[in-house]
Amino acid sequence: MAIRSTENNNHIPNETTSQNNNRRIARNDEPSYARSAHWERVGGEPVFEKILVANRGEIAARIIRTCQRLGVATVAVYSEADAGAVHTQMAEQAVCIGGAAASESYLNINAVLDACRDTGAQAIHPGYGFLSENSELARRCKDAGVVFIGPGEEVLNQMADKLSARRVARKSGLPVMPGTEEPVSDDEAITRAWELGFPMMVKATAGGGGIGIHVVHSMAELEPIIQRTRKTAQAAFADSRLFYERYLQDASHIEVQIIADQYGSVLHLYERDCSIQRRNQKLIEETPASAKLSAEVREQVGRLARQLGREVGYTNAGTVEFLVTDDGHFYFLEMNPRLQVEHGVSELITGQDIVELQLQSAAGIRFDIRQRDIRANGHAIEARVYPEDPDTFMPNVGVVTGLHLPEGDNVRVDTALCVGYEVSLHYEPLLAKVMAWGTDRDDAIATLDAALADFRLEGVKTNIPLLRDVLVSSEFMSGRYHTGSLAGIIERRLQAKGMKSSMNGNGGRNETSVNGHGPVAGDGSTLDPRALAAAIGAAVVASQAAQQGTAAASDGGSRWRTQGRRELFRSRLGSASW
Secondary structure (H helix, E strand, C coil): CCEEECCCHHHCCHHHCCCCCCCCCCCCCCCCCCCCCCCECCCCCECCCEEEECCCHHHHHHHHHHHHHHCCEEEEEEEHHHCCCHHHHHCCEEEEEECCCHHHCCCCHHHHHHHHHHHCCCEEECCCCCCCCCHHHHHHHHHHCCEECCCCHHHHHHHHCHHHHHHHHHHCCCCECCECCCCCCCCCHHHHHHHHCCCEEEEECCCCCCCCEEEECCHHHHHHHHHHHHHHHHHHHCCCCEEEEECCCCCEEEEEEEEECCCCCEEEEEEEEEEEEECCEEEEEEECCCCCCCHHHHHHHHHHHHHHHHHHCCCEEEEEEEEECCCCCEEEEEEECCCCCCHHHHHHHHCCCHHHHHHHHHCCCCCCCCHHHCCCCCEEEEEEECCECCCCCCECCEECCEEECCCCCCEEEEECCCCCCEECCCCCCCCEEEEEEECCHHHHHHHHHHHHHCCEEECCCCCHHHHHHHHCCHHHHHCCCCCCHHHHHHHHHHHHCCCCCCECCCCCECCCCCCCCCCECCCCCECCHHHHHHHHHHHHHHHHHHHHHHHHHHCCCCHHHHHHHHHHHHHHHCCCEC
């Protein structure tokens, strides 16, 4: 295993980050991030001298920046496809841990632990995705005397099973959607469905990432959907168990950010509205959700999230997720035991560095803040920039030939982009997270829209035009949007451009038939060569992922992450008619 030093990490090209990347926006009325007085040992040495970041891309870069501010050395790991990536230049050391396939590198527990041992790192931060929710990694870290920066093995196992999570949530006093309390067998599928009623959801008990979840509107749909969901669950999670849950149409997806130390202190950093989604993929998140939720509901979900955290003995960062109806009723959805993609907006309104709090928790440092000390100031919104056509949703690949990232006192961009960055189909394709803070919601929306307009990326097509249309839509501006709103926004966008489409209720594209020659998109337009090449590449990768699933699991990797990439590619290919 080759370990290289990256002592020249200060010479990263200017294009990689904007001036305000990964730091809190400084304002006169609030303190900036500062090193905690409790972070260092007596004598001024940091509690962790070196941390290995078991991830890539923007989240690896974001974690490394906090470590640099705290005086903690970092080790970056990378696959052969990521040699020379920004996060490898930022860290003091970088280790290649395998081939381009995630199962050979970022999902390879043995390789990650070997890199940790060889570099002398004392802790592993898994970021999000990949091994972040892998209880096997947490257990093996403990056995090896390495600190896993996340919740413990028992909590990870408990929250990974949705039926177990429902039981714990109910015991903690959280309202839970009506559903079956045990896995549903094929023999009792019809009876249980009649008892629960339609519409309902068929859900896999294991895994996550929106995989293995299907809505059933009638008995005629039940059998084929059960077969499809069971097959997906077995392939993704090696667990074909299913259960039923009532379906809430047009609900909002609200999550509460929590952070907990090892001494029973569970804090919340307010709620985020994540309801702008396409095929369970979040596109825009904002906090607080005061435009949609009453003060009473906001107080209740925050209190119950902390209550659940205490019930399960939670430590480190995570989210408690709820579905909320337009009349204020809310129900527990799931718990995500990891750092979230959208954590940055919570940092912008609270002034707390969540990664620093993660490190403090993992190091056994008692928090010196209480819930009453945490205040929500202003409003923050995030938009996720993906490499895809904003009209057809076809994935786009290529090399970044030009880049200008937005800057400003109230703008933050988390990214690992630089000129020469290759957008491939190996991993989750998130290019950047553009965030904006405002004194109120309207101010934040306007600032984010201006920042997206100032975002320039050459060589790869992005979804920025769609993101900007969402921001100015009547649904979003009024705050009355829900998880089904994106479909209507896309429909109007395409109609305004004279394009035809047929949208499903989840912001995805149904196939349409057209006359003519060659592959076509769901709106009837001919696919350009780059989009077609990306689609073919996605199909190849999806096929490879299917073959690698068993290998990933046998090595302690996350089988459902592999399936998640396959489902992501399929969702983007779903608009193409061959």
